[in-house]
Amino acid sequence: MSILAQTEAAAGFSIVWILIMLVALYFMMIRPQQKETKRKNAMLSELAVGDTVLTTSGFYGMVIDITEDTVIMEFGNNKNCRIPMQKAAIAMVEKPEDAVEKESK
Template identity: 70%
Template sequence: MSILASTSSASTAAGWGGMIIWLVVLFGFMYFFMIRPQQKEAKKKNAMLSELAVGDTVLTTSGFYGTVIDIADDTVIVEFGNNKNCRIPMQKAAISAVEKPEEAMEK
């Protein structure tokens, strides 16, 4: 009886060891292919928004192009189109791309 008990506990321990290795491999895969790219993208967007300045042309998440005319903390005021009366306050997070005035002249 004691020989069977020790054999079954040894095989159970080996089974758990294999499962733990697969969990570590799975976590490593998820980190390098899912979590890390999202963190890099978030850092890139935060850097873009921190360099935002008055006069920059921006593309909003809804697809509108406009020019930044004022910046305050988390809010920016963007002017859309040729109509100088179309000024809309929005959150910085709603900006998906920024084009500096120097870049626009080079194109």
């Protein structure tokens, strides 16, 4: 076997490993991130006035008003504590119907 044939075989082997690594990268990093982005976009598109939300900073509040990219939140029992924030700061949404079902169980 000549040196040229050995070099070509090594190059082919390297290309196969690079392709395997790229496929693994896609399934381990890129695809889960895309799924999470779709889930969050669906959650924010279903956001409605009266929903209880958890923000990324850990605050629970109720949605009072919704605009294109911001929401006005009411925090705590004080009805005067209303704060505008970006929709992107919402981590979790709980619909009022979900809260009633949890209480009845």
